[in-house]
Amino acid sequence: MLRVTFPHIGNCYIPFRTLLQELGIELVVPPLTSQRTIALGIKMAPEFACFPLKVNLGNFFEAIEMGANAIFMAGGVGPCRFGYYGELQRQILKENGHDLEFIVLEAPKTHPLELWEKMKRYFPRHRLHDISRAFSLAWYKAEALDRFDRLANQIRPRVNQVEAVDLLQESFYNSLDRACLGKDIKRIGTEALRELRELPFELRPKPLKIAIVGEIYMVLEPRVNFQIERMLGAMGVEVYRNIYFTDWVRDQLVYSIIKPNWRKQLSLLARPYLNSFVGGHGLETIAHTVESGINRFDGVVQLAPFTCMPEIVAMQVLPTVSRELSIPTLSLIIDEHSAEAGIKTRLEAFVDLLAHRIHRGRSKAGGRKLEALSGY
Numbered sequence: 001m002l003r004v005t006f007p008h009i010g011n012c013y014i015p016f017r018t019l020l021q022e023l024g025i026e027l028v029v030p031p032l033t034s035q036r037t038i039a040l041g042i043k044m045a046p047e048f049a050c051f052p053l054k055v056n057l058g059n060f061f062e063a064i065e066m067g068a069n070a071i072f073m074a075g076g077v078g079p080c081r082f083g084y085y086g087e088l089q090r091q092i093l094k095e096n097g098h099d100l101e102f103i104v105l106e107a108p109k110t111h112p113l114e115l116w117e118k119m120k121r122y123f124p125r126h127r128l129h130d131i132s133r134a135f136s137l138a139w140y141k142a143e144a145l146d147r148f149d150r151l152a153n154q155i156r157p158r159v160n161q162v163e164a165v166d167l168l169q170e171s172f173y174n175s176l177d178r179a180c181l182g183k184d185i186k187r188i189g190t191e192a193l194r195e196l197r198e199l200p201f202e203l204r205p206k207p208l209k210i211a212i213v214g215e216i217y218m219v220l221e222p223r224v225n226f227q228i229e230r231m232l233g234a235m236g237v238e239v240y241r242n243i244y245f246t247d248w249v250r251d252q253l254v255y256s257i258i259k260p261n262w263r264k265q266l267s268l269l270a271r272p273y274l275n276s277f278v279g280g281h282g283l284e285t286i287a288h289t290v291e292s293g294i295n296r297f298d299g300v301v302q303l304a305p306f307t308c309m310p311e312i313v314a315m316q317v318l319p320t321v322s323r324e325l326s327i328p329t330l331s332l333i334i335d336e337h338s339a340e341a342g343i344k345t346r347l348e349a350f351v352d353l354l355a356h357r358i359h360r361g362r363s364k365a366g367g368r369k370l371e372a373l374s375g376y
């Protein structure tokens with residue numbers, strides 16, 4: 001009997017669990033990523049492998065300890081190394097005494113028949129009705145999560161007690177993870193948004209607006225990015241994350257098939273600085289930084305795993321974008337040697353710099369108005 005696991009990426013384990021269980025898979029969800037996970041991964045991985053590959057290996061090892069004997073992994077094509085992850089991880093685990101079945105699911109756009117064959121083979125419930133129910137429930141959960149996280153990032157710098165937002169977020173994740181019916185998912189999502197809006201506000205000057213861009217895994221996984229959204233929120237910053245799971249699924253799995261020009265807007269934004277696809281989210285990093293400059297954001301933070309080629313390319317271009325559009329940027333390269341204190345210190349310095357810039361502008365313009373807080 002197959003007992004399947006998958007790697008963690010942010011809160012996606014919640015919709016993934018629903019999707020796979022509804023398709024009849026016996027599932028082993030690994031413990032949430034921790035220092036132990038990272039330590040296990042780096043023990044097995046080559047030193048210069050991408051950081052997400054190392055952390056995922058740790059997830060697999062912890063799932064194997066819990067009885068997993070097969071692994072679902074996404075495949076990929078393109079200039080970055082993600083396409084090799086599945087095979088590389090299979091070999092590394094084998095060398096470490098774990099010869100498991102590795103099921104690499106390729107994107108429907110590139111290998112539609114192969115994907116369907118694998119679904120028929122591995123998913124006990126694969127009638128159209130089952131597939132449609134499983135995908136709908138998982139999608140409702142993913143949408144509820146993204147809606148909540150977006151609002152939480154806007155509300156955090158405005159409430160009296162920032163910890164109240166984090167507690168609400170944890171309890172919302174737990175309730176949503178347990179929900180099995182569409183109507184329960186809807187109710188839990190609506191109630192959580194209402195509770196979030198009802199948290200006591202404080203009248204303060206308008207918070208700084210910072211966009212988070214970068215490699216998808218580092219942006220979505222709070223346990224490797226040191227909870228950057230919460231950290232910035234506690235510093236009084238409104239965070240605009242540029243990658244959400246539902247947007248990614250919509251772009252990569254739907255628009256890439258039915259809308260041939262789906263990347264056009266991003267390409268146009270990035271074109272003056274980067275005019276080719278460099279893999280991963282390199283082009284998106286530049287496009288969203290340009291967009292943030294045009295929309296008068298106060299700053300941009302780029303998150304990149306150590307040795308990530310697309311983000312290294314983007315990093316070379318960012319100083320020009322920053323200078324020409326007058327938007328300060330901060331690049332954070334994260335790996336197993338990064339520490340929370342180091343990241344926090346750099347963010348505090350960046351936020352101080354942005355606040356100073358605004359203060360100078362405010363002195364010239366005669367002061368920023370206190371913002372109205374009723375719009376949430």
Ligand code: SF4
Nearest residue numbers: 050080081082280308
């Ligand atoms: S995007 Fe970067 S970190 Fe992710 S697989 Fe590609 S090279 Fe590695």
